[in-house]
Amino acid sequence: MEKKFKAASVIGTAIVFIVTFLLSFFDVFYSFDNLIRDKLYRQPRGINNKIKIIAIDDETLREIGPFGTWSRSVYADVINKLGDYPAVITMDIMVFGDMDSEGDETLRQACLNSGRVVSGSYINYSAAYKTNENGDPYIDYYNIGSIEQPIIEDCVSTGFVNAVPDDDGIVRTAYMSVDYEGQTHQSLAARTYSLYCEKMGIEQNVPALDSRGRMQIDYAGRPYDYEHISLCKVLDGSVDPRIFTDCAVIIGAYASGLQDQFSVPCSSDQMFGAEIHANILQGLLDGKYPVYADRTFTSLIAAVIAGFMYVFSRKVRFRFSTPVVFAAVIGWFAAGIGIYSAGLIIPALYVPLGSLVTYLINLGRKYMEEAAEKKKITTAFKKYVAPQVVEEIAKKGGYQIKLGGENRNIAVLFVDIRGFTPMSESLEPEQVVDILNSYLNLTTNSIFKNGGTLDKFIGDATMAVFNAPFDLDDYIYRAVRTAWDIVSGGNAIESKFLEKYGKSVSFGVGVNCGPAVVGNIGCDFRMDYTAIGDTVNTAARLEANAKRGQVLISEYVYEQVKDRVSVEPIGEIPLKGKSKGVFVYSLTALKEYEEESNEKEPEHE
Numbered sequence: 001m002e003k004k005f006k007a008a009s010v011i012g013t014a015i016v017f018i019v020t021f022l023l024s025f026f027d028v029f030y031s032f033d034n035l036i037r038d039k040l041y042r043q044p045r046g047i048n049n050k051i052k053i054i055a056i057d058d059e060t061l062r063e064i065g066p067f068g069t070w071s072r073s074v075y076a077d078v079i080n081k082l083g084d085y086p087a088v089i090t091m092d093i094m095v096f097g098d099m100d101s102e103g104d105e106t107l108r109q110a111c112l113n114s115g116r117v118v119s120g121s122y123i124n125y126s127a128a129y130k131t132n133e134n135g136d137p138y139i140d141y142y143n144i145g146s147i148e149q150p151i152i153e154d155c156v157s158t159g160f161v162n163a164v165p166d167d168d169g170i171v172r173t174a175y176m177s178v179d180y181e182g183q184t185h186q187s188l189a190a191r192t193y194s195l196y197c198e199k200m201g202i203e204q205n206v207p208a209l210d211s212r213g214r215m216q217i218d219y220a221g222r223p224y225d226y227e228h229i230s231l232c233k234v235l236d237g238s239v240d241p242r243i244f245t246d247c248a249v250i251i252g253a254y255a256s257g258l259q260d261q262f263s264v265p266c267s268s269d270q271m272f273g274a275e276i277h278a279n280i281l282q283g284l285l286d287g288k289y290p291v292y293a294d295r296t297f298t299s300l301i302a303a304v305i306a307g308f309m310y311v312f313s314r315k316v317r318f319r320f321s322t323p324v325v326f327a328a329v330i331g332w333f334a335a336g337i338g339i340y341s342a343g344l345i346i347p348a349l350y351v352p353l354g355s356l357v358t359y360l361i362n363l364g365r366k367y368m369e370e371a372a373e374k375k376k377i378t379t380a381f382k383k384y385v386a387p388q389v390v391e392e393i394a395k396k397g398g399y400q401i402k403l404g405g406e407n408r409n410i411a412v413l414f415v416d417i418r419g420f421t422p423m424s425e426s427l428e429p430e431q432v433v434d435i436l437n438s439y440l441n442l443t444t445n446s447i448f449k450n451g452g453t454l455d456k457f458i459g460d461a462t463m464a465v466f467n468a469p470f471d472l473d474d475y476i477y478r479a480v481r482t483a484w485d486i487v488s489g490g491n492a493i494e495s496k497f498l499e500k501y502g503k504s505v506s507f508g509v510g511v512n513c514g515p516a517v518v519g520n521i522g523c524d525f526r527m528d529y530t531a532i533g534d535t536v537n538t539a540a541r542l543e544a545n546a547k548r549g550q551v552l553i554s555e556y557v558y559e560q561v562k563d564r565v566s567v568e569p570i571g572e573i574p575l576k577g578k579s580k581g582v583f584v585y586s587l588t589a590l591k592e593y594e595e596e597s598n599e600k601e602p603e604h605e
Contacts, residue, residue: 055254071103092252159191306354405519414543510542
């Protein structure tokens with residue numbers, strides 16, 4: 001059995017290890033894992049006050065008019081108002097195609113005078129049929145069809161403004177540059193960062209990129225966290241331009257109607273494109289661009305932890321393993337947050353998933369094992385223990401079927417058919433069985449009715465114990481009452497078989513109480529639940545001395561129940577195997593039955 005348990009444990013651990021490794025390595029639950037990481041890891045750390053947004057908000061639209069009707073001289077006026085105070089002025093605005101020549105020229109001249117303006121370009125993606133290095137065909141949905149440049153590209157730096165959401169529509173990454181027609185084109189945030197470092201004399205960081213050339217955006221702020229000033233307030237001079245000193249200023253949409261909002265991992269609210277560029281810029285300035293940890297390594301870690309949790313929850317009781325499993329899950333989440341702060345992204349889902357699933361598997365297995373054990377115990381006892389005792393054993397589930405015994409104070413009852421052997425010789429076998437079955441039915445029902453344990457049948461004799469295997473209240477009186485029920489029920493049997501077979505059947509009963517050894521006695525493959533000791537032997541001797549229809553109880557029994565029984569003293573009688581005789585009483589009535597009988601007697605007028 002132990003070898004089978006070890007083998008099952010090894011196989012189970014191997015399965016858990018392999019399944020967890022494969023799930024993590026192939027990132028089967030990528031979307032769920034991302035959602036958990038969003039809630040735990042990608043939380044704002046605090047904004048940089050040197051990044052400010054000039055907002056084309058609802059107030060500005062009310063003051064100047066619909067966005068599409070503006071002259072580009074508006075932007076020129078903003079640039080001129082800011083002067084040389086900002087380090088960089090970034091226009092997250094599509095300045096494509098001619099609009100009005102005077103306004104366009106005014107903007108161009110303002111940009112030339114400033115020398116610190118970055119304007120947005122736009123990548124037009126088109127799906128293209130391609131083949132990889134192995135010659136296998138695939139569709140590239142991010143094939144660059146063209147890059148549209150602003151009309152002021154000759155007097156500004158440019159960077160593409162495209163946001164590329166993940167499959168679930170959330171912007172978690174950003175391309176820093178793309179190669180097109182032999183040239184490298186930077187993103188708007190990357191170009192802003194380069195110009196800012198140049199103006200401020202800061203050494204540039206080289207961001208860590210994934211295999212597709214994307215940087216993970218470590219969001220420093222939520223929507224509306226960055227300081228934003230209405231564009232109309234800059235124009236009317238109500239804002240002192242000195243507040244923009246040495247800042248990176250981003251001019252961009254800040255009204256819902258301008259349709260420049262995206263879903264982000266750090267908030268349930270959508271974020272404007274200008275804010276996303278601000279977060280990317282701050283990540284570059286702070287050197288915060290986490291990368292994914294090696295997939296093979298993290299998958300091995302997840303598999304090892306899940307395998308350990310499987311073994312642990314399999315061997316340890318659930319009251320101990322439950323807090324450990326949940327502590328491991330919480331610990332993994334906490335470790336993920338700390339590791340993310342250090343610049344690495346690890347899967348959030350697979351260790352908790354593997355640990356909890358293996359925990360639930362073992363919980364279900366142990367539940368089924370306990371159910372099987374209860375069934376086994378019930379089957380083992382139901383043929384010789386009172387039903388209520390069987391239910392108690394099954395409920396507790398703590399009884400171990402193994403060799404060994406314990407010392408218990410019990411009451412023991414023996415009952416025997418008087419004259420059974422000569423009677424059986426004069427009857428047909430079927431008639432003997434009929435009588436014996438009726439007798440056994442009576443004795444068994446009487447024992448079970450009073451909560452006793454049917455120890456065994458010994459030919460035509462029956463042995464029962466009370467207060468074993470579990471404690472039984474008032475067990476001595478229960479044994480006496482059982483004896484009386486048997487003798488009383490024997491009258492009906494005696495009349496029945498006297499009429500049916502012409503044979504009289506009656507019983508002799510003996511009851512004793514005291515200490516005995518109770519337990520499973522025998523060998524591993526054949527054992528018997530019984531009681532042994534002097535208390536048992538004395539009960540057997542009392543039954544042997546009982547006459548037809550008589551119940552003999554020892555003085556030890558009488559002292560415990562004398563207030564509830566009627567007896568006739570028999571005196572001290574010698575018992576075989578005992579050097580000293582036992583004072584014996586013959587039971588004549590139970591007072592509770594006498595009271596019930598008196599209550600049922602009809603009243604006479």
